[in-house]
Amino acid sequence: MTAVHDQDAVNLMRTRVVLHKDRVAHPSSMDFPHTFPNEDLSWDLTKFKENFRIVIGFIGKNDMEFDMIGVDAAIANAFRRILIGEVPTMAIEKVYIMNNTSIMHDEILAQRLGLIPIKADPRLFDFRRGADDPPTDLNTVVLKLKIQCSKNPNAPPMAALPSDKFINSSVLSSHLQWDPQGEQAEKFKNDPIRPVIDDILITKLRPGQEIDMELHCQKGIGKEHAKWSPVATASYRLLPDIQILEPITGDSAYKFQKCFPKGVVEVEQNDSGEPEAKVVNPRKDTVSREVLRHAEFEKKVRLTRVRDHFIFSIESTGILPPQVLFVEAAQILINKCKVVKAALHSSGAYFL
Amino acid sequence: MAMVEPTVDTHGFPFTEGAIKFEVISTDESDPSCATFCVHDEDHTLGNSLRYMIMKNPAVQFCGYSIPHPSEFKIHIRIQTDGTMTAAKALDKGLDDLMALCQHVLETFNAKVAARDEYEIREGAEFE
Numbered sequence: 435m436t437a438v439h440d441q442d443a444v445n446l447m448r449t450r451v452v453l454h455k456d457r458v459a460h461p462s463s464m465d466f467p468h469t470f471p472n473e474d475l476s477w478d479l480t481k482f483k484e485n486f487r488i489v490i491g492f493i494g495k496n497d498m499e500f501d502m503i504g505v506d507a508a509i510a511n512a513f514r515r516i517l518i519g520e521v522p523t524m525a526i527e528k529v530y531i532m533n534n535t536s537i538m539h540d541e542i543l544a545q546r547l548g549l550i551p552i553k554a555d556p557r558l559f560d561f562r563r564g565a566d567d568p569p570t571d572l573n574t575v576v577l578k579l580k581i582q583c584s585k586n587p588n589a590p591p592m593a594a595l596p597s598d599k600f601i602n603s604s605v606l607s608s609h610l611q612w613d614p615q616g617e618q619a620e621k622f623k624n625d626p627i628r629p630v631i632d633d634i635l636i637t638k639l640r641p642g643q644e645i646d647m648e649l650h651c652q653k654g655i656g657k658e659h660a661k662w663s664p665v666a667t668a669s670y671r672l673l674p675d676i677q678i679l680e681p682i683t684g685d686s687a688y689k690f691q692k693c694f695p696k697g698v699v700e701v702e703q704n705d706s707g708e709p710e711a712k713v714v715n716p717r718k719d720t721v722s723r724e725v726l727r728h729a730e731f732e733k734k735v736r737l738t739r740v741r742d743h744f745i746f747s748i749e750s751t752g753i754l755p756p757q758v759l760f761v762e763a764a765q766i767l768i769n770k771c772k773v774v775k776a777a778l779h780s781s782g783a784y785f786l
Numbered sequence: 787m788a789m790v791e792p793t794v795d796t797h798g799f800p801f802t803e804g805a806i807k808f809e810v811i812s813t814d815e816s817d818p819s820c821a822t823f824c825v826h827d828e829d830h831t832l833g834n835s836l837r838y839m840i841m842k843n844p845a846v847q848f849c850g851y852s853i854p855h856p857s858e859f860k861i862h863i864r865i866q867t868d869g870t871m872t873a874a875k876a877l878d879k880g881l882d883d884l885m886a887l888c889q890h891v892l893e894t895f896n897a898k899v900a901a902r903d904e905y906e907i908r909e910g911a912e913f914e
Contacts, residue, residue: 465842466841467842467843468844474844475842476842476843476844477839477843477883479883479886479887482887482890483890486890486891487894488891488894488895488898489898489905490898490904490905492905492906492907493905493906493907493908493911494908494911495908495909495910495911495912496910500895500898502891505891506838508834508835508837509835509838509887511834512831512832512835513891515829515830515831516831519831520831755911755912755914757895757899757913758914760895761892761895761896764888764891764892767831767835767888768885768888768892770828770831771832771882771884771885771888772885773807774807774808774825774828774832774836774881775878775881775882775885777808777825778823778874778878778881779878781810783810783821783823783874784874784875784878
């Protein structure tokens with residue numbers, strides 16, 4: 435009898451991360467060889483392929499959600515980290531200022547320009563290999579920003595808004611003009627290089643003020659500067675699993691329902707005609723643990739998360755579609771392994 | 787940040803040009819079953835996922851990684867095997883397994899994205 439219970443406890447520990455009132459129990463992975471008797475947990479690609487699943491929820495213009503089931507957190511986290519910090523994009527890196535009489539200082543202006551997402555496919559460009567590598571049409575995109583503010587001669591006499599009184603009172607990202615170099619005009623004729631969003635306010639001008647500068651975009655990664663990060667966020671959460679251990683009936687069923695976000699728990703009539711709480715959509719739960727604050731539910735419910743079920747969400751900045759970003763991330767992790775493998779083989783340690 | 791520079795053989799991915807990528811820091815040269823490997827220009831991304839794959843190897847008794855100093859862009863991977871395999875071979879197997887895993891994830895993901903009637907496509911979604 436106890437043996438059966440122990441087995442249940444072990445299975446719970448292995449497949450679920452259990453959330454208690456004041457702590458999260460055994461969060462780290464334990465699926466390694468020699469951890470459990472009579473069980474071979476060594477790496478097996480065939481077994482992995484059987485268990486592994488991807489279920490895509492939706493793909494939108496700039497965001498997507500999908501479930502990745504059957505991997506360890508170490509792997510899922512590697513993909514997330516690469517998405518944020520190591521998938522390259524093009525961003526403004528050098529700003530040559532000919533004239534800036536706006537109230538914004540040169541360095542602040544340059545910093546703001548760097549953060550504007552530039553729609554240029556980074557896969558078609560090379561990295562600039564240090565300061566000695568000359569800029570070419572293969573590693574640099576040139577944008578120009580030349581704008582002057584003046585009084586609007588046609589402004590109505592009672593105009594109060596700067597946008598009515600003046601021309602070019604706001605400098606927007608749409609004022610950035612692409613200056614194609616070399617073969618770029620031909621290469622990007624179907625998808626001209628431009629800011630992803632047209633109405634990003636860069637600075638404001640008043641009559642007589644002007645900005646004249648040349649901006650050079652280079653390829654880089656988010657680890658060096660966040661302006662190169664291709665995502666607004668890339669994150670995952672584990673699928674919640676709410677286990678009701680004893681039936682929750684009567685008025686407390688409604689109280690139980692209120693402890694969760696809408697749609698997680700429904701109250702239904704059970705066989706004896708009493709209202710009873712049922713978990714219908716645990717995915718919607720935020721796992722706030724509100725239910726554990728009520729003593730009457732403490733022994734009746736167990737809040738858990740499925741250990742190997744990751745709900746991934748990728749929000750792109752719009753430079754590349756989100757599904758392309760994930761493919762790039764997976765490829766980057768493979769390339770990292772290839773580089774280390776080659777270095778290991780040439781180190782001599784491998785042949786000991 | 788000079789350390790983030792690209793090379794050709796890393797598929798354009800940045801890392802220090804001409805610098806050492808990999809070192810072996812053995813405590814006992816006569817015993818190849820335990821060693822510490824130092825991998826430059828890597829962090830938790832590769833460190834933790836590689837540690838997981840190496841620990842999945844039954845011949846490995848211990849595997850751990852550390853970033854010795856936050857300002858130095860490198861990781862140390864310590865491997866101790868039961869003697870049936872050298873530590874370097876265990877590292878090599880870990881890299882192979884991780885690559886095979888990623889390859890399968892990549893293929894599955896591509897197949898699922900291609901099956902466009904199985905998920906919701908929201909307005910403005912772009913496919914290549």
